[in-house]
Amino acid sequence: MAEISSLTQNHYVFEVSLKRNDIPSYKEYPFSLPAISNLHEIKLHPKVTFFIGENGAGKSTLVEAIAIAFGFNPEGGSKHFSFSTRESHSELYKYIVLRKGVKRPRDSYFLRAESFYNVATNIEDLGVGAVYGERSLHAQSHGESFMSLFLNRFLGKGFYILDEPEAALSPMRQLSLISRLHELVSNNSQFIIATHSPLLLAYPDSYIYNIDDNGIKKVSYEQTDHFMITKSFVNNYKGMLNELTKD
Numbered sequence: 001m002a003e004i005s006s007l008t009q010n011h012y013v014f015e016v017s018l019k020r021n022d023i024p025s026y027k028e029y030p031f032s033l034p035a036i037s038n039l040h041e042i043k044l045h046p047k048v049t050f051f052i053g054e055n056g057a058g059k060s061t062l063v064e065a066i067a068i069a070f071g072f073n074p075e076g077g078s079k080h081f082s083f084s085t086r087e088s089h090s091e092l093y094k095y096i097v098l099r100k101g102v103k104r105p106r107d108s109y110f111l112r113a114e115s116f117y118n119v120a121t122n123i124e125d126l127g128v129g130a131v132y133g134e135r136s137l138h139a140q141s142h143g144e145s146f147m148s149l150f151l152n153r154f155l156g157k158g159f160y161i162l163d164e165p166e167a168a169l170s171p172m173r174q175l176s177l178i179s180r181l182h183e184l185v186s187n188n189s190q191f192i193i194a195t196h197s198p199l200l201l202a203y204p205d206s207y208i209y210n211i212d213d214n215g216i217k218k219v220s221y222e223q224t225d226h227f228m229i230t231k232s233f234v235n236n237y238k239g240m241l242n243e244l245t246k247d
């Protein structure tokens, strides 16, 4: 009982589960993905929950379904955005159940790195670009516009879902993003992040869920491929390059 009340007080969303009994068939996408066919419930961290896994593991499919189930536009953006240029989202959101805490977020945003350009166009068309910083998002580089979003548009006390936020960011900016993430978390924000970044993943107040052919499993930072591969490479990049480029 004590655990439930701390869950409902500290989270905006504390659990994601699948309506398994309603799923028509596990033979077709997205239910055929191991990430989904093995999914029962996932406990979210009150601060940051990361999803990692190989390309094609199903991270975007899962975070997109969570985002749509929460009420976001599939393309991304804030909850008020209702434009549509994306038709390819899966039906998974209809089978996702979000268990929410008692408090409601004051702010929310779904960032899809791959379609942020379309979202930026929509922001300019709506004439609400000022909340994203002084310069037009399209007059900024991809990485600069991402940082403007995190610095100017994310207000705190928020529920944020980010799909590969590192996509356009230099290593230095990824470190800046960790600082910004921490500021927002300290201001009662909760994040769900799909990432490949060994830097971002190091954020300590988090759960890391690894998705592979066996499903979804919680791991520590040091157990991730991201940590181990980066560490091996940096510690012995010449030796690794010799192996990788051997004729």
Ligand SMILES: Nc1ncnc2c1ncn2[C@@H]1O[C@H](COP(=O)(O)OP(=O)(O)OP(=O)(O)O)[C@@H](O)[C@H]1O
Residues within 6 Å of the ligand: 029, 033, 053, 054, 055, 056, 057, 058, 059, 060, 061, 062, 088, 090
């Ligand atoms: N509309 C679709 N119909 C059928 N298969 C799809 C569809 N969308 C995605 N897939 C497949 O589902 C799998 C998971 O895709 P998803 O984009 O969720 O992976 P991901 O883990 O986010 O990968 P990445 O790290 O490369 O972004 C991939 O094999 C992909 O080809």
